[in-house]
Amino acid sequence: xxxxxxxxxxxxxxxxxxxxxxxxxxxxxxxxxxxxxxxxxxxxxxxxxxxxxxxxxxxxxxxxxxxxxxxxxxxxxxxxxxxxxxxxxxxxxxxxxxxxxxxxxxxxxxxxxxxxxxxxxxxxxxxxxxxxxxxxxxxxxxxxxxxxxxxxxxxxxxxxxxxxxxxxxxxxxxxxxxxxxxxxxxxxxxxxxxxxxxxxxxxxxxxxxxxxxxxxxxxxxxxxxxxxxxxxxxxxxxxxxxxxxxxxxxxxxxxxxxxxxxxxxxxxxxxxxxxxxxxxxxxxxxxxxxxxxxxxxxxxxxxxxxxxxxxxxxxxxxxxxxxxxxxxxxxxxxxxxxxxxxxxxxxxxxxxxxxxxxxxxxxxxxxxxxxxxxxxxxxxxxxxxxx
Amino acid sequence: xxxxxxxxxxxxxxxxxxxxxxxxxxxxxxxxxxxxxxxxxxxxxxxxxxxxxxxxxxxxxxxxxxxxxxxxxxxxxxxxxxxxxxxxxxxxxxxxxxxxxxxxxxxxxxxxxxxxxxxxxxxxxxxxxxxxxxxxxxxxxxxxxxxxxxxxxxxxxxxxxxxxxxxxxxxxxxxxxxxxxxxxxxxxxxxxxxxxxxxxxxxxxxxxxxxxxxxxxxxxxxxxxxxxxxxxxxxxxxxxxxxxxxxxxxxxxxxxxxxxxxxxxxxxxxxxxxxxxxxxxxxxxxxxxxxxxxxxxxxxxxxxxxxxxxxxxxxxxxxxxxxxxxxxxxxxxxxxxxxxxxxxxxxxxxxxxxxxxxxxxxxxxxxxxxxxxxxxxxxxxxxxxxxxxxxxxxxxxxxxxxxxxxxxxxxxxxxxxxxxxxxxxxxxxxxxxxxxxxxxxxxx
Numbered sequence: 001x002x003x004x005x006x007x008x009x010x011x012x013x014x015x016x017x018x019x020x021x022x023x024x025x026x027x028x029x030x031x032x033x034x035x036x037x038x039x040x041x042x043x044x045x046x047x048x049x050x051x052x053x054x055x056x057x058x059x060x061x062x063x064x065x066x067x068x069x070x071x072x073x074x075x076x077x078x079x080x081x082x083x084x085x086x087x088x089x090x091x092x093x094x095x096x097x098x099x100x101x102x103x104x105x106x107x108x109x110x111x112x113x114x115x116x117x118x119x120x121x122x123x124x125x126x127x128x129x130x131x132x133x134x135x136x137x138x139x140x141x142x143x144x145x146x147x148x149x150x151x152x153x154x155x156x157x158x159x160x161x162x163x164x165x166x167x168x169x170x171x172x173x174x175x176x177x178x179x180x181x182x183x184x185x186x187x188x189x190x191x192x193x194x195x196x197x198x199x200x201x202x203x204x205x206x207x208x209x210x211x212x213x214x215x216x217x218x219x220x221x222x223x224x225x226x227x228x229x230x231x232x233x234x235x236x237x238x239x240x241x242x243x244x245x246x247x248x249x250x251x252x253x254x255x256x257x258x259x260x261x262x263x264x265x266x267x268x269x270x271x272x273x274x275x276x277x278x279x280x281x282x283x284x285x286x287x288x289x290x291x292x293x294x295x296x297x298x299x300x301x302x303x304x305x306x307x308x309x310x311x312x313x314x315x316x317x318x319x320x321x322x323x324x325x326x327x328x329x330x331x332x333x334x335x336x337x338x339x340x341x342x343x344x345x346x347x348x349x350x351x352x353x354x355x356x357x358x359x360x361x362x363x364x365x366x367x368x369x370x371x372x373x374x375x376x377x378x379x380x381x382x383x384x385x386x387x
Numbered sequence: 388x389x390x391x392x393x394x395x396x397x398x399x400x401x402x403x404x405x406x407x408x409x410x411x412x413x414x415x416x417x418x419x420x421x422x423x424x425x426x427x428x429x430x431x432x433x434x435x436x437x438x439x440x441x442x443x444x445x446x447x448x449x450x451x452x453x454x455x456x457x458x459x460x461x462x463x464x465x466x467x468x469x470x471x472x473x474x475x476x477x478x479x480x481x482x483x484x485x486x487x488x489x490x491x492x493x494x495x496x497x498x499x500x501x502x503x504x505x506x507x508x509x510x511x512x513x514x515x516x517x518x519x520x521x522x523x524x525x526x527x528x529x530x531x532x533x534x535x536x537x538x539x540x541x542x543x544x545x546x547x548x549x550x551x552x553x554x555x556x557x558x559x560x561x562x563x564x565x566x567x568x569x570x571x572x573x574x575x576x577x578x579x580x581x582x583x584x585x586x587x588x589x590x591x592x593x594x595x596x597x598x599x600x601x602x603x604x605x606x607x608x609x610x611x612x613x614x615x616x617x618x619x620x621x622x623x624x625x626x627x628x629x630x631x632x633x634x635x636x637x638x639x640x641x642x643x644x645x646x647x648x649x650x651x652x653x654x655x656x657x658x659x660x661x662x663x664x665x666x667x668x669x670x671x672x673x674x675x676x677x678x679x680x681x682x683x684x685x686x687x688x689x690x691x692x693x694x695x696x697x698x699x700x701x702x703x704x705x706x707x708x709x710x711x712x713x714x715x716x717x718x719x720x721x722x723x724x725x726x727x728x729x730x731x732x733x734x735x736x737x738x739x740x741x742x743x744x745x746x747x748x749x750x751x752x753x754x755x756x757x758x759x760x761x762x763x764x765x766x767x768x769x770x771x772x773x774x775x776x777x778x779x780x781x782x783x784x785x786x787x788x789x790x791x792x793x794x795x796x797x798x799x800x801x802x803x804x805x806x807x808x809x810x811x812x813x814x815x816x817x818x819x820x821x822x823x824x825x826x827x828x829x830x831x
Contacts, residue, residue, distance in 0.1 A: 055670045059676065216796060343769060348682070
């Protein structure tokens, strides 16, 4: 997240690599834009960081409301100490009473070291610091495929799979629906248009719901595609074959998300474009005799881009949550399946860690779209976002 | 108020709205029927499983689907010693009873299982039984002899030795006259008899016997792996889903609206706090938090409902309502209300909130299925309410038992269809309402 700032600068500076003979005033304008953009980005980063801190802190409070985390830690300490004492040959001659005493002493030491004897409110800040720096602790039962017990490693291992699946599906839905909506808004009232309106309620069901049917139809009734997983077992050696296998496995989950999102997206954007294409300036452009595609690109799409981006953000946020079950249904080895497995093992550190990671993902989404918004919306660029 | 009624009257012009209303009416009728036919405590008890279902087959599909296909799959047939003739001979110190359980087997398919339940009320000496199977042609087959405890379950279809003698699994071998190893076994229809010869060692002791020939199909919706009739879950899932969806939708929309109105009215730091809280809340991932709470505390549906409402209060909707309410704040009628000395609460609740309620109605209606699916999602993850039967829990069981892999499609399709009907009903109504109550969309 921290390197969002320089990236922003380069992205905004790209249009500036125009002809060197550009007038000085244009360059000044560009500099001003970049400065405002940087200021805006900085402000948003700070604000989002604060929201993440508050969000994660709330998560910690919720997680520890009944002293659950403390109890778990106590149990862990006790078992570790007992193991240590029993395993150490130096203590073998002690009788049970002395051994108990020794164990108790070590437990007390450990409790003091971890400050479990202090009130929760002090320690909660400690947990917060750890969580913010993604020091998520050790898992109780689970381990990553590489064998690590660190919650951070377990989660990071699963992240690419989730990003791949959801990135693909979201981008697909986004572009298909925007362009379909544009063409529908031109032919509104037609059969296709009415069909889309009639189909829009189908989006009431989440992706995993359609996933069940897709699996039923395409994996069991006509076994064309695999019913779950990410690659064939054993994974193909050749990178192209590997990619092909991943794509085959992605087809059904992406299809499920696509079906559940596409009609509502087309519907809402079609309505949106319809409202905007009846604005006076659009009528004016039409009256001037501008070709349709120019009217679309310059007079409809350009001013509506920032609201489009905002609704894309809201859709993304919704999809992150739906991800958990979709992944579970398709046995996709991502964050959602991880969370599901963690529920099965009652592995609290992993569950809390996943919530923290999800919070970061959402914050990153919000930031990315804020940033796009800033580039797209001239008001932010010119006024420095001081609304 | 009149504009609302007009709007509702206009609903009739939208076929999708009428269809949606019909679906909702159907669901409400189902919910009322479920609650009256099976009381709450009864539903909980039934869904816990156990003896109540011992007469039902495991994983049987719905009977009507089989009949539609023209199949003749077996249904469950029972024969009880209560209806049987008992012949008794008394000897010195012992009595010998002969009970003949008769049953007509007229199906084209083999049963899935054969169990014999024996109940005996002896005091100290267990009775001894000898079981003989008699086919319609009069052939006799010895099924074994054993001592009987107070309650005994004889799983005839799992008798390995019998399977060895018959050359088929017993539930097939007992009902066919095709010799093993030749061709596909064919069912021999007719009247079968199970002869139970009991040796009682006590004066007063008696023996009750129930023979259950389990079918391959059962009822409207089939049964699951614990022999539970899915009808119970599908029926009772309806009121649970509707209640959850409705309460969550009411709880979140109404509080959100009031808070947005309060923020707009008071402005300043109140508004700023609400805005910041909303931003924090957007970052909190709802489902993972629900999962966390379900794992750490309790999966009670009412706790989940509470959390959903609390987390839904500061939802993204606040920003939308705020944008709508800002111009309302400046309108003359609010000024008039202030002039006559209306309190802040009165202005917010009586003047500002009702103004944008019509816009809220479509959102509200479309929110209901979202929450219904949320509850189902939690249940699919294994965090369903521990005692109540819900659609999501049925889906979870089906998933856990690899229903699709084993070909038990009905197990998934039943609850999924119920969810779909709920989703479609409310969404269709909601979309129509949206076009009626949002004037900007009306022309479109």
